Amino acid sequence: MFDLTGRVALVTGAGQNVGVGIARMLAAQGAAVAVNDIVPERAQETVADIVAAGGRAAGAPFDVTSYDEVVAGVADVTEALGPVDILVNNAGNGGAAGMRPEPFREMDPAGWEGPIRVNLYGVLHCSRAVINGMCERGWGRVITISSGAGTGGVNIGVSPYSAGKGGGISFTRTLALEVAPTGVTANTIALGLMGMPDPKITARLARAIPVGRTGTPADIGAACVWLASDEASWVTAQTIEINGGSITT
Template identity: 55%
Template sequence: MFDLSGRTALVTGAGQNAGAGIARALAAQGAAVAVNDLVPERAEAVSKEITAGGGTAVPIAFDVTDLAAVRDGVGRARAEFDRHIDILVHNAGIPADFGQGQFRTLDPSRWRAPVEINLFGAMNCLSTVIDEMCDAGWGRIVQISSGSARTGSDQGLSLYGAAKSGVEGFIRHVSQEVAPFGVTANTLALGLQTNAAGEHTAAIAARIPTRRLGTPEDVGAAAVYLASPEASWMTGQTLNLNGGSVTT
């Protein structure tokens, strides 16, 4: 099950954390993976790790908010693998300025970055690969989101939450448009991940029913399922991956 041999994947923001876990997991199931990151060195490191383990990967650095750069990067991946992208995982979502803070204290100059990377970044990437998926009669779109899209908090996440809410809505509508062509589109909404450390993180983890934060491997496993042939009847859904911290 979950065999991705012969498939080609693009994972954005894959140079670290959950994105790296997704890239490793897809490669382990046989996919050739284009490892994207804004920082070339991070993309190269993850790509080398995958190839050292016997997988197939190439580093493809570009900024997902730049449509021309996305098109160029996808073209490079297509040339490297000699086939189109079958699987898109849009994981990039944390800009240099996260825009965290109480909304009424935020200067308007900080409003755009979270929306650009999460919503327009997804649009840039999806628009560049979707026609070839539909023409081939098979494709998988996996959007990484956050519980912040549907659960409010007082932690200064209004901009990030708004951006994630927007992209979840976008994916739901796209899923309906491309379903007749054998292409699925789903969202993984992540809970807190293990890219932080310290007593504060331990205290947060203690409040999660599983008593731990999520790992890159947890996210990778869920992404593999959504990218697999076995998930052909799963589309238009938002799956919560959060250790039970929010249930539906």
């Protein structure tokens, strides 16, 4: 069950944290993984990690906010590993990258573009670069990593991030419906509170989560393995909240 042998996965932003967990879990189930990150050294570390564990991986350093770079990067991945069957749109900011909450009323418009470009345009660029190949081959998986900030918009002070994450959800759902008859599924995972580098902050966050702990990269990787599998072929156009039972994140 959930055997990904013979599949090629592209995981964006897989040089640290959540993306590493996703890349590792997909590789452990047999997928060859293209590890994207805007920081090439980070991508290479994840590749080394996967290869050391007996998996197959190649670095794919490019900036998801540039459509030209994405198209060239996907061409390189295709040459190195084969056409992309599974795309995980994980690159984003917020979360462990740290956000300094700021009320919208005080925001400088110059600060909006960054969160929207990476969290929304990054998803559009990467999806566009792989979707036609998936449809032509009659099999594909697009998995977008979003946030409770995108589903509920309950986080105060991160409105451009919420807008980017919410846009990723509605885009992925629309894409899913457009390609549904082709054997390609598209779903979103909306993460709750993940562990932070500071254990004190992690412990404080955990107190607000019904299961009593923050999320781990492996929690998200496991969900990606399921959504990427043949067994999940009837799961599409969904947003799955993985958050330890939190009602708001």
